Amino acid sequence: MIEKEILRLGVSVVYNRQQSPSWSLTRHKTLMECELKWALSYPLAKVGQYDSGPQSLQLAWKLKHMKNIFMLFGELVHQIIEAEVNTLLETGEVLSEAKIKKRLSNLLNNTYSRSKNGLAQWYKDPKANPMLYEIYYDGGLSNSIIQFIKQKIDKCIKGFIHSSTINEVIAKGNVKIMEAEKYRSFYLDGVRIMLSADLIYFDEDNEKWGLVD
DSSP states (O other), X not given: OHHHHHHHHHHHHHHTSSSOOOOOHHHHHHHHHOHHHHHHHTHHHHHTTSTTSOHHHHHHHXXXXXXXXXHHHHHHHHHHHHHHHHHHHHHOOOOOHHHHHHHHHHHHHHHHHHHHHOXXXXXXXXXXXXXXXXXXXXXXXXXXXXXXXXXXXXXXXXXXXXXXXXXXXXXXSOEEEEESSEEEEEEETTEEEXXXXXXXXXXXXXXXXXXXX
């Protein structure tokens, strides 16, 4: 009965909004996996962002902004690649594998430390203060996860530096970066489609567009 009531409330929140709810493959998979999980992760979690909301939904809002170490790793890699591509185009500075690895490691360690020592700050404002799943539930990272992340750092940074996009197009050509990690939208048959590409560039020498994801 409690699960049905929570789901009913989640659906009512969606239909009471003035605008249509956004949808994605992730949301669809969540709904197919568990209706209650979908309700708590999306429409009801937003109710919990306010102090006036029920304590259970305030917790759902906080948990929604928790991420695991793999999600954090992916976000930081995207940020670093965007910054390095812009630096390459603006200054011509040669990409340094050692420098990028060190920067990525420092960012990971900094976020881990903030999460480890910032439970009170996360409870106060989960959007501004990070919290890792592994710290909240397990108290820290296992040695196997640490070693796996170190291997991922090596593979991802080497793959970026030696990629054909970097070496055959961007580094050698007259390329203009148009978009990087920015949400854009367009309408298709009356439906608003939102997307975020990792990198969109224009090769001015060959008059070709490039889309990297």
